[in-house]
Amino acid sequence: MALAGFTCFFLLYGTQPILPQLTHEFGISPAMASLSVSAGTAAMAFLLIPLSLVSDRYGRASLMRWCLFGAAVFAFGSSFAPDYFVLLLSRICLGACIAGVPAAAMAYLGEELAPELRSRAMGLYIAANALGGMSGRLIAALVTEYLSWRHGLATLGIVGLLAAIGFLRLIPAGLHFFPQPMQLRPLYSDLRTIYADPGLPWLFWTAFLIMGAFVGLYNFLGFRLSLEPYALGPAAIGAIFLLYALGSVSSVLAGRATTRHPRHKIMLLMSCCMAAGISMTWASSLPIIIAGLAILTFGFFAVHAVASGWVGHRAGQRRGLVSALYLSSYYLGGSVIGSAAGWPWEQFHWAGVVVALLLPVLLVIAMTTLRLRRLSDS
Template sequence: MQLNWFSFRQIPQVPMSSMSTASTYLEAGTTEYKQANLAMFLGGFATFSLLYGPQTLLPLFAHTFHVSPAGASLTLSAGTAALALMLIPFSLLSDRYGRSLLMKCSLFGSAFFTLLVPLVDTFSHFLVLRVLLGVAIAGLPATAMAYLGEEIAPSARGRAMGLYIAGNAFGGMSGRFIISWLTSVGGWHMAFLCSGLLGMAAAILFYRSVPDSRHFRARAVSLTMLLQDARALFADAALPKIYAVSFMLMGVFVALYNYLGFRLEASPYGLSHTQVSAIFLLYALGTVSSATAGRWVDKIGRRNVLWRMVVLMIAGLALTQFAWLPVIVAGVALFTMGFFGTHSTASGWAGERARERRALSSAVYLTAYYLGGSLLGSGAGLAWGFGQWRGVSATLLLALLAVLGCALLLKKITPLSAVVPPSR
């Protein structure tokens, strides 16, 4: 093995075991396919549970550490910001060292840093651990889509991606409730201890379940190659539009859940904070819609699924304009289902369309995804000052119409060769 430490380039060598199975994909229904799906579901669950679980405890942190609400929110944003910044570096590392190794290290590292939280007694130390969590956890989302694109049989990739996104949705929903409930029982120190233990259990099950990579081929890593790969991605007819979909998609999703609470706590609803937090139960619908969208992708293709999911989001947003609470909840449910279906479809497309650059493409997609949630998700609050819910809804509608426009343009783009199916 020849290694040049200055340029960080390696002449890749393919193990004989990989050569012998190079033509073997994980086919739907096989034991290894089921193991891969279980592992990726657990990985998605652990990632979102550990990252977003503390969201319901922000008022408690503000009181405990004597910080402002904005300061308390850093316990969430510090982790997500670190994650976003590390996605592309980790995608490059996965191109060089492999997918499964990085995902395993990511899950064990994030669980480890969560287990350290009960030992801290200052807010600054708490934030450091949350940043380290974000850094560690980035390895899985930066690599998961590339792994699925390389190892799963083309006819079953949509379903596998849908199950991975379903794990994300389930983790985001259950993580918030688990930590909130455990805090009410034994305090936030005990809640983080249990959350870390749950994350460690998920990491162990992932380690035991995930099949080794069969189609991974190490690629040399250098700044020159990174720039070349980035130019190639953005020169593609479809990928920049998919990245734009990612940015706006997460932005409108975060914004809707952020400011719906303000509406429902005000007159005439007057719901309590606990009652409003129950809206996160609708995340459960995301586990269904993402898996369903994945099956549809395998049958009719991404270009025919994507725009339909966006229309579902627009329909859900329209229902939230009514005053009757059950109709509002139904609208949020449709919106949530459409979001996870759209995300499942677009994220898989971003990796598959990029071929050998799928790890970098997935990282760019997710970077846009988290930046959209941060920028558009918060920026839509400016519209609240002008028109409250109507103002926010108008902003979200404009963004969703832009997403729909991208989806319709993607529908017209010539698909890749049948050698890299299915992107029809």
Template sequence: MQRAADKPLDVSEIHPRPNLHLLRRTAELQDKQFLLRGTSSHRRASLALFLSGFATFSLLYCVQPLMPIFATDFAVSPAASSLSLSLSTGFLAVAIFCAAAVSESFGRRSLMFVSLLGASLCTIACALVPSWHALLVVRALEGLLLGGVPAVAMAYLSEEIDPRGLGASMGLYIAGNAFGGMAGRVVTGMLAEFSSWRIALGSLGVLGLAAAIGFVLLLPASRNFTPCKVFDARFHLRAWVGHISNPAMPLLFAIGFLAMGSFVTVYNYIGFRLVQPPYSLNQTELGLIFTVYLFGIAASWIAGLLGDRIGHFIVLPAGIAIAAAGVAVTLSSALPLIVLGIVLLTSGFFIAHSVASALVGRLALVTKGHASALYLLSYYIGSSVAGSVGGYSWGADRWNGVVAFTLSLLAIGMIAALAAAMLATAEAIVN
């Protein structure tokens, strides 16, 4: 039954009432020129998108290990210090919604390059601002600019990569995201320890500029994308409504919200736990904790391959279960077990995110940029809302409160994953 859901899709599996336009679009897939694995163009695209993911997530999450420093230097609470990340992810979520529509006219590569360039400059500006509120304003602007990358990158992959290997390619792209997230946290943590948080952020900004230049030089031009000459609001509205009307899609969007919300909550507040006795970790040691992202890199890639081979709806709940087990393990007071729990959480999260992203691209036969935007809108709202709300759980019952909050999110995510599998299986059987 589960495998039936992952058979090659036809239009009836995606839209309950297919129309002639969608049938024509299905036929057009046969004529597209996809990037095939093993070709130089595929390698260039893979490296370029790896760089875009690296830059995006290193710039976005570089403030996370600095939150305890912000709380001290600017005399704000842990929950308030999380705004340095939550504002960025919140504005990024809104920007993603607009970026999908803009990229239909502006072009994929150009929009991603401008976004990466602007965000890198904002990170450099954060190193120079004089006050907490000024830093928050710049971080909010940075989130708006970064919105031009994730949804458009997912759309580029879905349009240009051979569908038979989309899961693996999406997993590789998300592995780049994971590497960027790790590098941003580790580098800023270490530089802040030996110099200052301002030098750390400035250095990350310069690194982001280099990645943006490498990206635009490497990425092949789109072959299967035709820009719209006129902005048509009704077209975009119909596209978004069409994806929401697919019964499985809202559940995948919910999984993005819940999985990302739980993941960011743990990473936001684990630092506050580990800088206190009996652990008393310094910024370098705390930054090194984030090297567990290496497990996320491997998990993303493996999850993509497994999803293509044994079924995405089998791998998805397994990832959520692994993440939940990791959160539970962090209840231990032993530092090695806490690190093990973070490893499991990171691996499980990236498995779930990689597979859910591939499913969104696979189920969206048309207007893939709009589908990606809806998924990432939910994903980053989860980061913004849950990442800050989790601060109140920390304030109420310290780490036990954080664990209870995140396990609740993951439990709901598991229900959504199982429900999505049942819906997709039922659609496959009916059709």
């Protein structure tokens, strides 16, 4: 499962460090270039629920196997795109395939592991997500620096195919899976029950807001650092994504901390870290900007680990659907806010991006303080 999580993020965000190269190659604006990231995450957001129903009906492991192979094929194919429309289309198909993995992964872990192990396992799974996101961005940037962006995306596709083969050989069949019906009437009933829960809708909103702020900042920081006085190349910008290693650490630590401390307190502290990190990137000093990114990254993955583990704890019998709703909110936030941050960048430069992305994090802090603390550890 760690390999699956690694591969998804390895493939999904391959265009993020090369957005300046895409603007030059296709003659498009930074906001339009960011759609190469948002198109894939939006496809994931919209297909997570349908694929979670497929997962509930036909099984988790088989769905994840097919989807990983499909994602690797489309990742490789995107390197041959003759124009930006075809590139976007291939990234949409890639996101559609990847959606099958998280749609089944949280439910698979919830079914196959004892309750006391789920939070720690989710922390490890998200740590692999962070490592995959870091590795994919770094490899794409390095290959782009010395060859071209097309070679960078092709390299990701080849590695993704090898990882899919490894996943196929390693994943055990689910021993505690029981097929669920795909009828619409029970689905509507489940949705009403889920959104009547006092905590789940707020956790969905948390996912939307933190992912939007995180993706938005990383989307457009590369444009800022490619300009004077920094003038960094693709490899140097890609090296910034090594900070994702902090996410691997923080997600594991946060998962363990929930066994000793109330979840809402950990979320509040880590959300404040996110706000502090975003604010620090307003500075003109490159070391301070990097430090701000490190603090943001540490806080983001910790909040995500706690929130996703909390969702799994409250999910009940419909783990697949609840997981899909959480992750749909998560990726939709990355798509909507992540691309919308292009407007303040084009109008007000980096100061506009910082102000715009602080707002979602401040909303998370307010929700954690006013709403989620009432749930305690229920």
